[in-house]
Amino acid sequence: MSDEEASMSELSDDYSDAADDFDEDMEQGYDDDSELSEGFISDSGFSPLGDPSSTCSTDRRGSLDPKGKGKARASNISSFRRVGEVEFRVLSSQELKDEQSRAVDYVADMLKLKPEGAAVLLRYFAWKKEKLLEAYMEDSEGTLAKAGIQESGSQPRLKRVRGFECSICYDDSNQETLALSCDHRFCKACYFTYVMAKINDEGESRRIQCMGNDCNVIVDERTVELLADDDTLARYRSLLNRTYVDDNNQLRWCPAPNCDYAIECNVTPRQLNCVIPTVECACSHMSCFGCGEADHRPCVCPIVKRWLKKCADDSETSNWIQANTKECTKCNSTIEKNGGCNHMTCKRCQWEFCWVCMGPWSDHGTAWYNCARFEEKGEKGIEDVQSKSRASLKRYLHYYNRYANHEQSIKLEKELALRTEKKMDEMQEHSTLSWIEVQFLAKAVQELTRARTILKWTYAMTFYLAKNNQTQMFEDNQNDLEQAVESLAELVERPLEEDKIAQLRQQTTDRTVYVAKRCKVLLEDTLRGYDEQRWIWADPIKL
Structure with a gap:
């Protein structure tokens, strides 16, 4: 019996318990990761790789229920929850407004300011209350003036002024006028x-200034309400929400298209070389809070950034050029060999040379198309450079092809999901299984997508890892998951046989559970490796 079959047998023995747990995890979006990841953060916190003297601790805010499901502490406040290493919470547009209102009320009460003025002051200080209060206590009048607030003036309101002529349009009819506290x-x-x-045109909201020359008094929200139509007012408030998120390092918009939720997570840039802050929005999109990319566990952000840049830029084109072309020794033009002959003629300068040794062709005498100086020291150096370039390109393509293969498979599995729905309908027609009982196929496809995403990023990570025993163990876990994924994929895509539906359900569920277990093992060990500083990079990580 093979190791995999043995593992399958062990899983089948306690199948009912595993399947129940698996079903619950599927329904909850794999909150099982929440439990396992709590062990990833040591009491002393994380330490950045290559810098043993520094700490990389994660501030874990809020409280979690025993299963990590993140139930709300209050009906109107989103709770902090966890799907990976860090706690986070998802905030709706209304919750963002409520957060701002609480901060405004606090500052207005502390400094005895009007709410509109307190809001302008908070936006000027990018919602950093401590910095605001410190500046105000040192120089209240100067702080208000810099922020564009003039408390002594009258409240803005629309009124008609007899004989008034607008200095912009020169209209002197008896129309409504407006002046801010500066009286312009x-x-x-x-x-x-x-x-x-x-x-509407400039997308400005927090720093709209008075129209008077050299006047920095701010047009506050109450004044905009006097002027704007409903659509513009809605856009204005949306822009204010956006600036609130943009000003706060612990907030980030969900990167999913057309999603209006924001995510709060207390992770700092310095932690990103040892913590992967995976978060899940209310729209179900999973992303990295640190870099905004889709979930890239088990790869840390600096490696992801470096890998994506390598895939996107022309660095590998340069490697190919070095491996397959040479420069003319006379005019330095790049030449590609397009035939078997070693006698080359540069099209640009007509220089004739030998492709093997790069020496003048005239020196070859009767040797003709057989270079006799291939082993000479100087030319061997050129060949060494060529060999290194070829080796570098070959290594990169090895990992890139596997990365790209899983990326492509993930896209194809979206089509597989549609075919799976049809297969589930067929199962119901040809068996006594209910719709809930045939969900094992949909869950298998979901797990395949999740596992392939993890595998995809393991190849990017391996590309940058230095070769040692720890890397070998990582690759062993990678290989185990790879085999489990392909085994499950083959089973899911197998044609449906009416007399083997029960057997297919049992095997598919077992293998789905097994893939989930292998994902858990790989993630657990890799993330613990960051904590223990086990991973050594070929090049140091730079944030």
Whole structure:
């Protein structure tokens, strides 16, 4: 019996318990990772690779229920939860507004300011309350002036002023006018046009200034409400929400298309070489809080950034050129050999030379197309450079092809998911299984996608790892998961046989559980390796 068959047999013995746990995990979005990952953070925190003296601790905020499901502590406040190494919470647009309102009320109460002024002050200080209060206590008037607040003036309101002439449009009819606390007055029509252009055309919201020359008094939210139509007001408030998120290092917008949720996570840039801050939005999109890319466990952000750049730029084109072309020794033009003959003639300068030794062709005498100086020391150096370039390219393509293969398989499995739905319908027609009982196929496809995503990034990680015993162990785990994934994929795509549906259900569920277990083993060991500083990179990580 093979190792894999033995593992399958062991899993079948306690199949019912494993299947129940697996079904629950599937329904909850693999919150099982939440439990296992709590062990990844040691009491002393993480230490960046290559810098034993520094610490890389993760601030874990909030509280978790025993199963890590992240149930809300209060009905109107999103709770912190965990799917990987860090806690996070998802905030809706309304929750973002509520967060801002609480901060505004706090500052307004502390400094005895109007709420509109407190909001302008907070936005000026990028919502850093401590910095704001410190500056205000040192110089209250100067701080307000720099922020664009003039508390002593009257509240902005629309009114008609007899005999007033707008200094912009020179209209002197008896129309409504508006002045901020600075008392620079303009007609409502001009102010409306100005504010609409700032919001709709320039995307400005927090620093819309008075139209008066050299006046920095800010057009606050109450004033915008006096002027804007409903659509523009909605855009203005949306822009304010966006600036709130952009100003806060612990907030990031969900990168999924057309998603309006923001995610809060207390992880710092310095931690990103040893922590993978995986988060899951309410829209179900999983991403990395550190870099914004899709979930890339078990690869840390600096390696992901380096790998994606390597795949996107022309560095490997350069390697190919070095491996397959040479420069003319006279004019330095790049020449590609397109035939078997070693007698080369540069098209640019007509220089004739030998492709093997790069020496003048005239020196070859009667040797003709057989270079007799291939082993000479100087030419051997050239061949060494060529060999290294070829070896570098071959190594890169080895890992890239496997990375790209899983990426392509993930895309194809979206089509497989559609075919699986049809197969599930067929199962119901030809057996007594209910719709819930045939869900094992859909769960298998979900697990395949998850496992292939992990495998994809293991190849990027291996490319940068130095060769040692730890890397060999990592590759062993990688190979085990690879075999488990291919075994499950073959089973899922197998044609349906009516008399073997029960057997297919049993085998598919067993192998799906096994793939999930292998994913867990690989992630657990890899992430613990970051904590223990076991992973040695061929080149140091630089943030």
